[in-house]
Amino acid sequence: MSLIGWLQIGFVLVAVLVLVRPLGLYMARVFSGERTFLSPVLAPVERGFYALAGVKPEREQSWLGYALGVLAFSTAGFFGLYVLLRVQNYLPLNPQGFAGLAPDLAFNTAVSFVTNTNWQSYGGETTMSHLSQMLGLTVQNFVSAATGIGVAMALTRAFMRSGVSELGNFWVDLTRATLYVLLPLAIVVALAFVTMGVPQSLDASFVATTLEGAQQTIATGPVASQEAIKQLGTNGGGFFNTNAAHPFENPTAFSNYLQIIAMLTVSSALVYAFGQMVGSRRQGCALLSVTVIMLVVSTGAIYWAESFGNPLLTAVGVDPMLGNMEGKEVRFGQAMSALYAAVTTGLSNGGVNAMHGSLTPLGGLVPLFLMQLGEVLPGGVGSGLYGLLVFAILAVFVAGLMVGRTPEFLGKKIEAREMKLAMLAVLILPLTILGFTAVSAVAEWGTNSILTPGPHGLSEILYAYTSAAANNGSAFGGLTANTPWYNTTLGIAMLLGRFAYLVPVLAIAGAIAKKPRAAVSSGTFPTDRPLFVGLLIGIILILGGLQFFPALALGPIVEHFVMLAGQSF
Amino acid sequence: MLTQIRPAIVLFGLLSAVTGLLYPLAITGAAQVAFPAQANGSRVIDEGTIIGSDLIGQNFSQPQYFWPRPSATGPDAYNAAASSGSNVGPTGAALIERVGEAVTATGKPTASADAVTTSGSGLDPHITPKMLQHRSSASRLPAALTPRSSYPCSPM
Numbered sequence: 001m002s003l004i005g006w007l008q009i010g011f012v013l014v015a016v017l018v019l020v021r022p023l024g025l026y027m028a029r030v031f032s033g034e035r036t037f038l039s040p041v042l043a044p045v046e047r048g049f050y051a052l053a054g055v056k057p058e059r060e061q062s063w064l065g066y067a068l069g070v071l072a073f074s075t076a077g078f079f080g081l082y083v084l085l086r087v088q089n090y091l092p093l094n095p096q097g098f099a100g101l102a103p104d105l106a107f108n109t110a111v112s113f114v115t116n117t118n119w120q121s122y123g124g125e126t127t128m129s130h131l132s133q134m135l136g137l138t139v140q141n142f143v144s145a146a147t148g149i150g151v152a153m154a155l156t157r158a159f160m161r162s163g164v165s166e167l168g169n170f171w172v173d174l175t176r177a178t179l180y181v182l183l184p185l186a187i188v189v190a191l192a193f194v195t196m197g198v199p200q201s202l203d204a205s206f207v208a209t210t211l212e213g214a215q216q217t218i219a220t221g222p223v224a225s226q227e228a229i230k231q232l233g234t235n236g237g238g239f240f241n242t243n244a245a246h247p248f249e250n251p252t253a254f255s256n257y258l259q260i261i262a263m264l265t266v267s268s269a270l271v272y273a274f275g276q277m278v279g280s281r282r283q284g285c286a287l288l289s290v291t292v293i294m295l296v297v298s299t300g301a302i303y304w305a306e307s308f309g310n311p312l313l314t315a316v317g318v319d320p321m322l323g324n325m326e327g328k329e330v331r332f333g334q335a336m337s338a339l340y341a342a343v344t345t346g347l348s349n350g351g352v353n354a355m356h357g358s359l360t361p362l363g364g365l366v367p368l369f370l371m372q373l374g375e376v377l378p379g380g381v382g383s384g385l386y387g388l389l390v391f392a393i394l395a396v397f398v399a400g401l402m403v404g405r406t407p408e409f410l411g412k413k414i415e416a417r418e419m420k421l422a423m424l425a426v427l428i429l430p431l432t433i434l435g436f437t438a439v440s441a442v443a444e445w446g447t448n449s450i451l452t453p454g455p456h457g458l459s460e461i462l463y464a465y466t467s468a469a470a471n472n473g474s475a476f477g478g479l480t481a482n483t484p485w486y487n488t489t490l491g492i493a494m495l496l497g498r499f500a501y502l503v504p505v506l507a508i509a510g511a512i513a514k515k516p517r518a519a520v521s522s523g524t525f526p527t528d529r530p531l532f533v534g535l536l537i538g539i540i541l542i543l544g545g546l547q548f549f550p551a552l553a554l555g556p557i558v559e560h561f562v563m564l565a566g567q568s569f
Numbered sequence: 570m571l572t573q574i575r576p577a578i579v580l581f582g583l584l585s586a587v588t589g590l591l592y593p594l595a596i597t598g599a600a601q602v603a604f605p606a607q608a609n610g611s612r613v614i615d616e617g618t619i620i621g622s623d624l625i626g627q628n629f630s631q632p633q634y635f636w637p638r639p640s641a642t643g644p645d646a647y648n649a650a651a652s653s654g655s656n657v658g659p660t661g662a663a664l665i666e667r668v669g670e671a672v673t674a675t676g677k678p679t680a681s682a683d684a685v686t687t688s689g690s691g692l693d694p695h696i697t698p699k700m701l702q703h704r705s706s707a708s709r710l711p712a713a714l715t716p717r718s719s720y721p722c723s724p725m
Binding site: 049072075080123125126134135141171175178194202203210216218240309312313324331354357358476563567568 | 573574576577581584585588589592594595596600601603608610612613620623625626627629630638649650652654655656658659661662663665669680682683686687694695697699
């Protein structure tokens with residue numbers, strides 16, 4: 001670890017915190033239906049969309065109506081993308097002449113992008129036509145993120161209102177999130193990426209003749225436009241097989257800063273917007289401090305583990321000074337690889353600038369653990385905020401039990417119904433992850449895909465289902481996931497992780513919106529103070545993390561000690 | 570439920586047109602006009618021939634060039650049409666064996682970590698000064714070379 005490394009980490013985090021306030025306030029205006037500086041341009045477009053779609057923007061929906069809207073839109077998106085991928089060979093903008101995708105891969109990929117996961121069982125530059133990248137994947141990068149923002153805003157409104165059942169209009173939230181928030185940001189970030197060297201053309205590749213006379217075919221394409229929304233929408237699906245480690249996706253140290261800033265800012269700003277909208281910016285800041293504290297600690301842990309290097313390699317003559325460089329790029333180094341790994345899994349991004357499967361056992365444990373916490377640091381665009389609020393509800397409940405009072409959060413009493421729904425949501429992750437991992441670890445169709453045997457093999461499987469269920473999308477890439485078994489089960493895990501979580505959250509929102517807002521009294525547990533921050537961190541660690549400890553002990557933790565003992569597999 | 574189907578399909582279509590066609594094509598147009606060099610892959614052209622990309626590493630084996638890091642792409646190293654890392658885990662015997670052989674090949678007892686490990690992309694265009702010192706070809710370095718934090722293995 002070095003001072004320069006920590007300075008870079010500090011620089012990126014400070015840049016994000018500077019951007020959070022203006023963007024958070026802007027988003028609060030957008031989702032309160034107020035005018036913004038983009039309204040003169042976008043308001044007519046928006047009205048046109050509603051007219052064509054038969055949407056009455058002032059007519060709000062109950063939690064059930066909102067949930068049905070989410071499901072209907074996601075279903076339409078799934079079928080649209082599935083068909084596009086299957087028939088890409090008959091469509092234009094396919095300069096390499098790639099075939100249509102096999103049914104299981106098309107299913108997996110369609111689910112993956114609709115659920116904001118962006119798990120990729122394929123290599124982008126060897127599978128996807130430009131049309132599929134643009135009209136298929138880029139579209140879902142926008143709208144799956146916008147869907148998440150919508151659900152987060154529905155839950156936010158539940159805390160703002162009392163005695164009503166309406167939570168807003170999903171179609172309005174979806175349209176506004178796309179047009180007013182994601183699209184303008186994506187345009188700016190995409191052009192910035194181009195200036196740094198990220199290609200943006202409709203060519204498939206060009207051929208270079210090296211100075212030694214060899215031929216090198218260099219794949220390119222419309223990369224910058226996808227890279228921008230991939231980060232802003234916390235999607236993570238790369239244009240190329242090796243994602244943001246590829247020099248065309250992430251050419252310089254500066255593009256790497258911009259990538260991390262882009263992925264962190266929208267999610268963090270939503271947490272601030274939540275505070276603004278419920279009338280307590282302090283609440284937003286308290287939630288943000290939870291995420292900052294946990295992200296810094298996680299980054300430090302990865303940075304430390306990776307800087308230490310791999311003792312098995314030191315034994316065969318590798319100088320440990322640079323740390324573990326397998327799967328890493330020289331232009332990022334240990335500090336920026338560590339921060340990227342922590343942020344991409346603390347969020348539900350899943351893009352990688354270093355291969356997570358080649359991280360040291362403890363360095364790989366941290367991203368795995370962060371995903372298992374439910375990705376609330378500050379999580380995916382939208383999904384992170386509602387995940388964080390579910391944990392906040394659990395935290396006030398635990399605090400209420402300790403002092404013997406009915407728990408309250410922002411003036412709303414938390415009662416049996418909300419608790420049951422919150423637990424239902426929180427239990428989806430362990431059920432999906434541990435269930436599928438257990439089957440895959442003993443069945444031949446699961447273990448045949450392992451690249452590195454021994455404890456790392458279990459980690460590969462555990463990481464895959466964790467990434468899918470948490471809607472992250474990063475991978476221990478050694479696992480051959482493009483098989484019918486993994487494509488199908490990972491697809492199911494992604495669906496459960498997205499919708500079996502999102503629907504209970506909307507049901508909680510429906511219940512909370514109906515409750516009266518109680519006045520603050522001396523007996524109210526303040527949820528905007530350091531005590532609550534500490535409590536919330538504890539709840540996230542215990543409830544989110546502890547249930548996975550046995551599995552982690554058999555995977556990365558065993559691997560760490562085996563590595564120290566000098567054994568390889 | 571029926572009332573949800575029309576907005577779902579119509580809005581999916583409209584938002585697809587805006588974000589899937591209009592947005593990437595507009596960015597392509599703007600990039601091609603304003604930043605054509607970067608937008609087309611930072612090509613390096615020498616006397617009319619493309620000799621590579623500024624950003625993509627290439628494999629060199631002759632002593633007058635900087636040699637890049639090992640690459641995990643297949644079938645050849647530095648295949649820029651199919652990027653790939655090794656993805657092998659830290660306790661993989663395949664990793665230890667491969668790295669051990671690479672250290673032996675340098676002819677020195679120890680090697681810089683970047684010199685003997687594969688990068689994430691398999692296309693890493695940089696090497697560290699440490700790696701140059703370990704390399705047997707380091708003695709052939711041009712005398713005027715200024716110290717830097719990394720050196721390019723792509724034609725610049």
